[in-house]
Amino acid sequence: MYEWNWYGTVSQESAQAIRRKYGLEEKTILDRMKEHWIGYLFIIPTFVMFTLLFYFPIARGVFLTFTNTRLGGSGEFVGLENYTWMVTNDLFQFAFGWTLVFVFGTTFLQLAIGLLAALLLSEVVRGRREWLSAIIMSPYFSAPLAGGVIWMWFLNSDFGMLPRLWVDLFNSPAPSFLASGVWPYVSLIVAQSWHDYGYAGIIYAAAIVGIPREQYEAAALAGASRLRRFRDVTLPHLVTPTIIILALRTAWNVAEFAQPFELTGGGPGTKTMLLSIFTYQTAYVNLNFGRAYTIGLAMVAVSMTAAIFYVTVIQEEEELYV
Amino acid sequence: MLNETRRTKTVLYVGLALFALWALIPYIWVLRTSLLTNFAAISSDTGYIPALESLSLVGYEQIWDRYNFTTYFANSLIVSIAATLISLLFSIPGAYAFARLDFPGRKFLFYTAVFTIMFPWIVITIPVYEVFFFLGLINTLDGVTIAISIFVLPQTIWLLQGFFRQGIPENIEEAALIDGHTEIGAFLRIVLPLSAPAVGAAALFSFLTAWNNFLWVFVLTSDEEVRTATVAIHYILGSDVLRQWNALMAAVVLLVAPPVIFYGLSQRYVGEGLGGV
Amino acid sequence: MPPAGNHQDGGPEQAETAEAGETSRRTFLKATTAATSAGALGALTGCLDSLSGGGGGGGSETTTVSFLSAQAAENADIQSHFQDSMKTFEEKNENVKVDLQTASYGDIKSKLSSTVSSGNPPAFAESGSGGLQYFFNDKIPDHSKYIEETDGMPDDFTSANQEAAKFRGEYWSAGAMRHTNSNLGIRPKLFSQVGVQNPMEELSTWSGFLDAIQKIDQQTDAIAYEETGVYNDLESYWGYARTAYTGGTDPWLRGDPKDPTVVVANENHDDQGKTDGMIKTCVKLADQFSSPEAASRGDEEIPSLMVTGKVASFTYATPTANRWRAAKDDVKIGWNGGNGDYMLLPNPKVDPEFGSNFGISELEGVEGDHGGHVWSLEQQQTIFKTDEKTQSAAWDLNMFLLSDEEFVLPAWGEYYEAIPGLNPMMDKVLNEYDLAQSTTQAFKNLDQYGDQYASTGAAWDVKPTDQIRWTDINETISQAIAGQHNMEETPQLVRQRIQKTLKNQNN
Known part of the structure; x- marks a missing residue:
């Protein structure tokens, strides 16, 4: 079990260290079961619901990737045909690459902007802080679907605000933010970052508030500069939130459908096709569920790989601070 | 924080102002459009700040009068609150068990639970529908509530277990164990109070995820009596209203305003923990 | 947010040694744990009962x-x-x-x-x-x-x-x-401005229409012709693809539905030029006269663009006048002495000179009739x-x-x-x-x-009709409009995709 280098083993090891100290080590599985039976009680409700709504549906979904299921049918077993179709499909190859760029760009920006927001807000006195944070974090609370419409309207070449401002300020025609050159890619990444940096911001803010003030005071008394205090006191407390945010946001940015679908729908042409939109199109335009689910699994593979990567890398990093 | 100089203070507020601008600017354009008559909304003669006579609530009137929004908003509220409570009841013990209780199989269960976060929902809509149909929960608010509370669980569990782990500085746990507390005692006395901000954040995320949820309400219901506001507005966005920008943007405002206002208000009432955000 | 508050001060484990208040908190914790597990399971079993009543059309009378x-x-x-x-x-x-x-x-x-x-x-x-x-x-x-x-x-x-x-x-x-159909929609104000007086006459052929939009393109700031080129609104093309033909001949697939002849880019077929020519016309029109957004333009955006004078013409015009009133309450529909906001005409028909006028060699000498797509x-x-x-x-x-x-x-x-x-x-x-x-x-x-107005794909009677219509034909053309591949190779690409789809899914 311990070859998994996931986050969390550290505190578990420290608990072990404590036990060792008080002569509590060397337990059998049975002992652990007896001692922690309450764990099962706590987990069972969740486990039952997960089985019904996740494990069973996921197993069915995975099964469908080996069939040629189309709309309304059950389909026949076709082995790896959907997988060979997928990896040899031009549009899939493109969408896969662009999804990686999109996810990397948005996740990084969301993290950076969210952290900056949390740090700035932590400096503001209580009272003022509440309403400022309500404003600054607000994009996260709009439905992703609405986020797509909001940005589509904001960037609209004919009636939008940004192109109009551009013309008035620079006195030259505005680029077509959702159509020409690299603009649609930039727009999608910026809009997605706008919508979701609040997630990182709120988690970071909760973590920063949890840091005992004494640690700052001690550091300040020791003559540490602002930057140093950030590095020595704040940063170590942000490692756990960072892992949480990175893993979750990566997975969600991979799966994000509503906002990019409203914004460009994969267009113009198929220039901004993301895996999520491609999945939707394969299922509900081409009515091919077997293939759509196969693309879905490719999305899962991306999220999983990223999560394992983060946990491994940051885990090692963490040793530096603890 | 300490020894604030005037200069750093200025930098701080300029930074915050820029942030607020970045957060609000796209909204402002939507709000402006929603308050205009249909032609003024697209006419290039309408200024950034429109003249008074082109302002109108007609977009809102059209959306509100013609659709059954009282029901939709009531449904949204019921579902969101119920789903938040249920998901916390599941996730607090669950996350604690994952974070602290060293029972056999813990890791395996944890990783499978985390794995579910990675799974794009679009791939499991049909099997999930089958389950709810089998349970007789199609087209009911109960069904929607159960679905949403379970689907936000992976994120709340993942969020909370991280904070539960980190909630105890080593020396405090040591002290607790010396005092003869079991791990559960340590959890309730020490971890949970320290994790209050995280519990608050988890509640907030659950509520908002529930409010904004489209997919499960869409998949599991078709009657208007159990429709939530998000799905109702999605349908409006997909209809002929698309050609009428003021009404469309009014619909967007109606969709976005409640969760944003809720977040703003929750700042005052949720208490220490979340208030710090 | 009760859970945070309820757990905050005091541990149930302490209850053994403490007062009644603690005990109640402990009960609370137990109750919640029990309620969640029992509630979940209870919900599941309880609901099974209701299944029996949930059948098809069920009752005795109604x-x-x-x-x-x-x-x-x-x-x-x-x-x-x-x-x-x-x-x-x-x-x-x-x-x-x-x-x-x-x-x-x-x-x-x-x-x-x-x-x-x-x-x-x-x-x-x-x-x-x-x-x-x-x-x-x-x-x-x-x-x-x-x-x-x-x-x-x-x-x-x-x-x-x-x-x-x-x-x-x-x-x-x-x-x-109900049906709607696709037609040519124009803004009379802009067309009269460049000298069109009798639109029914002057815009009835592609050459006449081309002449007018060239003038609009040169003399005004408006987008002379806007393609609704997002793949799921490219029915505009389906409509005018028919105008190179007469008598309702299908431009894409013909013959035995189980093994159809693909006309697109088919070098052994007499009609190849008509079909390929209209695919190229679509790409070229968008390229020369449409906005940079053409490849992602949806039809629902057109009314507001046209009533504000930003777009002069498009070919996704449907009978639904309500859509125009939604954009402008007092919209003037019809020619109105050249002063209207919007007017609907038949799609232009291909005339023998259009091929050479527009530089599409396949269409030289071809003569078609008005036609369109019917939803x-x-x-x-x-x-x-x-x-x-x-x-x-x-x-x-x-x-x-x-x-x-x-x-x-x-x-x-x-x-x-x-x-x-x-x-x-x-x-x-x-x-x-x-x-x-x-x-x-x-x-x-x-x-x-x-016959020239027909529902694209309905006559094919092949199994993957939707994929051929939306993806193989429309998405490929939309990609061409977006500049992802060039006009010349587009028909061939469409053909390859259709054939692949038929091979995999039409048995």
């Missing part, structure tokens, strides 16, 4: 027809008309109750897929082309039996409905309650397999929607101008209402040019 419609969600007017009409239907049919459910056109396929797959289909639904898949998978009965029982059907069906509802000899659907496959309504009683009640509802004047006339004459699904209704709508120029002209086009 038959309930669940009806899933997208049309009923298109706009608020038509929505309330549907709600009222369902009551009218119930009054006219004792012991039948209608459970009206709605989903937008964009969502109805995904809505249906989950309900049908798990054995809980609506009795009657606007399933569109997806219904064909359900028919293959035996979820939909052959509708022939019901159609034969009526007086005038299938002859009363519009030709678009006859083509769409029939698949290789069987009726998989009950027709569509029909998209709105087909189907009865799903349930019990006999429910199925026949669903059929009655279908006939009500197709032929009851109380429903049909206001629906397509007033709330959502469109072409009714039964031929005899067309004149009645025209006579009953004072319709806008765009609506009457769209009706007239369909009537006058007959």
Whole structure:
């Protein structure tokens, strides 16, 4: 079990260290079961619901990737045909690459902007802080679907605000933010970052508030500069939130459908096709569920790989601070 | 924080102002459009700040009068609150068990639970529908509530277990164990109070995820009596209203305003923990 | 947010040594744990009971027809008309109750897929082309039996409905309650500005139209012609692809549905030039005259662009005048002495000189006729397999929607101008209402040019119709408009994709 280098083993090891100290080590599985039976009680409700709504549906979904299921049918077993179709499909190859760029760009920006927001807000006195944070974090609370419409309207070449401002300020025609050159890619990444940096911001803010003030005071008394205090006191407390945010946001940015679908729908042409939109199109335009689910699994593979990567890398990093 | 100089203070507020601008600017354009008559909304003669006579609530009137929004908003509220409570009841013990209780199989269960976060929902809509149909929960608010509370669980569990782990500085746990507390005692006395901000954040995320949820309400219901506001507005966005920008943007405002206002208000009432955000 | 508060001060484990307040907290914790596990399990078992009562059309007397419609969600007017009409239907049919459910056109396929797959289909639904898949998978009965029982059907069906509802000899659907068609839409103000005086005459050929939009392009700031080039709105192209032909010849697929001849880029086919020429025309028109957004432009954006004078013409014009009033209350529809905001015309027809005028060699010497796409496959309504009683009640509802004047006339004459699904209704709508120029002209086009207005894909009778229409043809052309591949290679690419799809899915 311990070859998994996931986050969390550290505190578990420290608990072990404590036990060792008080002569509590060397337990059998049975002992652990007896001692922690309450764990099962706590987990069972969740486990039952997960089985019904996740494990069973996921197993069915995975099964469908080996069939040629189309709309309304059950389909026949076709082995790896959907997988060979997928990896040899031009549009899939493109969408896969662009999804990686999109996810990397948005996740990084969301993290950076969210952290900056949390740090700035932590400096503001209580009272003022509440309403400022309500404003600054607000994009996260709009439905992703609405986020797509909001940005589509904001960037609209004919009636939008940004192109109009551009013309008035620079006195030259505005680029077509959702159509020409690299603009649609930039727009999608910026809009997605706008919508979701609040997630990182709120988690970071909760973590920063949890840091005992004494640690700052001690550091300040020791003559540490602002930057140093950030590095020595704040940063170590942000490692756990960072892992949480990175893993979750990566997975969600991979799966994000509503906002990019409203914004460009994969267009113009198929220039901004993301895996999520491609999945939707394969299922509900081409009515091919077997293939759509196969693309879905490719999305899962991306999220999983990223999560394992983060946990491994940051885990090692963490040793530096603890 | 300490020894604030005037200069750093200025930098701080300029930074915050820029942030607020970045957060609000796209909204402002939507709000402006929603308050205009249909032609003024697209006419290039309408200024950034429109003249008074082109302002109108007609977009809102059209959306509100013609659709059954009282029901939709009531449904949204019921579902969101119920789903938040249920998901916390599941996730607090669950996350604690994952974070602290060293029972056999813990890791395996944890990783499978985390794995579910990675799974794009679009791939499991049909099997999930089958389950709810089998349970007789199609087209009911109960069904929607159960679905949403379970689907936000992976994120709340993942969020909370991280904070539960980190909630105890080593020396405090040591002290607790010396005092003869079991791990559960340590959890309730020490971890949970320290994790209050995280519990608050988890509640907030659950509520908002529930409010904004489209997919499960869409998949599991078709009657208007159990429709939530998000799905109702999605349908409006997909209809002929698309050609009428003021009404469309009014619909967007109606969709976005409640969760944003809720977040703003929750700042005052949720208490220490979340208030710090 | 009770949990945070409730747990905050004090541990249940302390209760052994502490006061009553602690005990109650402990009870609370126990209760919550128990309630969650028991509640979850209880909900599951408890709900099994309710299953027995949840069957098909069930009761002893009343038959309930669940009806899933997208049309009923298109706009608020038509929505309330549907709600009222369902009551009218119930009054006219004792012991039948209608459970009206709605989903937008964009969502109805995904809505249906989950309900049908798990054995809980609506009795009657606007399933569109997806219904064909359900028919293959035996979820939909052959509708022939019901159609034969009526007086005038299938002859009363519009030709678009006859083509769409029939698949290789069987009726998989009950027709569509309405159609729209694609036509040329122009802004009179801009066309009169460059000297057009008689649009019916001057814009009746592609050469004439080309001449006018070239002038608009040079003399004004407007977008002379805007392609609605996002793949799911490229029916504009489907419409004018027909104008290189006469007599309703299909530009894409012909012959035995099980092994059809693909005309696109087919070097052994006489008509290759006409079909390829119009694909190239589509790409070139967009390239020369449309905005940079053309490849992602949807039709719903056009009314506001045209009433504000930003767009001069497009070919996705449908009969629905309401869409224009939504953008501007006092919109002037029709030529109005060259002063109108919007006017509907037949799509131009290909004339012998157009090929050389526009530099499309394949079209030199070709002469076609006016024509367009008729939406029909998209709105087909189907009865799903349930019990006999429910199925026949669903059929009655279908006939009500197709032929009851109380429903049909206001629906397509007033709330959502469109072409009714039964031929005899067309004149009645025209006579009953004072319709806008765009609506009457769209009706007239369909009537006058007959076969040249058809529902793309309906006649093919191949299994993967949707993928060929939306992905193989439209998405490929949309990519070309977006500059992802060039005009010359586009027909060949379309051909390869169609052939691959047919090979994999048409057996």
